[in-house]
Amino acid sequence: MSIDYSKYNIRELEDILDNIDGEKFPDRKRDAEIALSELLKHSTTLDDKPGVGKRLMGMVLSIVLAIFCVYILFVAVVDQQILMRRDFISYSRWPVTFWLLVVFWSVCLLVSISWGRKLYRSGNVK
Structure with a gap:
């Protein structure tokens, strides 16, 4: 009996992979890994990607x-x-x-802007 992992979201698939016994059910684990990689490849929303909370917190900071x-x-x-x-x-x-302090704070400003841009772009936001 095969399980259709295409109906699961990313969080559910990650939970399945954390809890599945790979030695007992190697086919199920492989199918879940394939489904998760396909889902991550085609996902464009921030809600489905891992680490969204950290990325959002970094953007706010x-x-x-x-x-x-x-x-x-x-x-x-x-x-x-x-x-x-x-x-x-x-x-x-x-x-x-x-x-020197003006230059220091200017560099801090440029670093914070580039850090925010990097975090924003890492989310693949369209």
Whole structure:
């Protein structure tokens, strides 16, 4: 008796593969693995892909980091000072340190944007 694994979704197939006895039922395990690989190959929705929660959390964190970096850079440009711990680093007192911090926060902004793009593209969103 053969089981039609094409009617199962990704989570169900993963659960089957985790719990099936491969020595006792090698044909069923092979059929489930084939069905899962076919389903993953043709799936385009984020809900069916493994690791969606981690990818979504990473995207949210990259957006939050980008917003924070933009805020820091905006305040630096408008006020010409950056808050570091309990003291402000101002352009007039420490110009080199000020510009190093501006470069640092600019790099953080670029990294957060590229990280978010990478995570977004890994979801195969159309």
